Amino acid sequence: MSLSELALTRQTHGDRFDASFAPISAPKGARHLGARLTEVSPGKCAWPFHCHHGNDEIFVILDGSGTLRHGSEEWPVTAGDVVVCAAGGPETAHQLTAGDTTLRYIAISTMREPDVMEYPDSGKVTVFAGSAPGGNKAERRLAATWRKSDCVDYWSGE
Template identity: 45%
Template sequence: MSPSHPHVVHAEDLPWTDVAHGSRVALKRKQLGAAAHGRKLGCSLVELPPGRRSWPLHYHLGNEEAVYVLSGSGSLRLGTETVPLREGDYVALPPGAECAHQLLNDGPEPLRYLCFSTMEAPDVLVYPDSKKVGVFAGAAPGGDKAARTLHAYLPLASEVDYWDGEGP
């Protein structure tokens, strides 16, 4: 039976969205927070198949994330460490480079977890492996794309001087 209030959703009533890139990154997710019309807190149910990774290694400068493992096991790249994860583990991921993170399913079964995030805009994401930065304004990453006023991924090496391009 489906919930009868717009702020209540049942995970089984929502479709999975597949996210994949290349042979290493693949997951499926249900954006529970968005479906329940959340504004300042996002929550996604994520399933990561064996042998796959989640999003590229990244950290936020504005938003905080958290992960709660529902089932399965895997590893978490966290800063410069790799930490084993299993059912029942909770991970706090405050903004900043020390909490750069990426989940890996190195276990034999799907890794299922809840991913929570504050949904503040603007936000800046840094991707240490690929040396790029993502900039979001109007809506946070994972938020309402129609409300987004700026969204760009740029190489960190593309820095220019403050006055470049300005007239006399």
């Protein structure tokens, strides 16, 4: 497989998020290792600032430059850099923002399920479980997002 053969799908949201993605590992049958090619438009991000409570991620920067926000710090990234973001809480939250040119990278992750993500900036939590064969995330068995402030007591309604 060549990266140039991958068909990218674009995702945008508001003024901050604009990126294109192509799965690498799922179409080849991988179920416990995720990988995708990501291209982020200049000055934009692919995803909100988030952490994974059960999955590690590695980003291999192929082209361009940008900024990695990790926990409470920021670092520049450029082609050739490898960024490791371990599973954890808000102290491991991360986000890549493209600089003046397109930021192109491969994102690699463990695929432990369910995946629980926390978004420190917006106070949200997301749980994902079970994508269809080939990595079709639109067909997950479970996909739920809520604000932490909306939580109820474990015994509520029992």
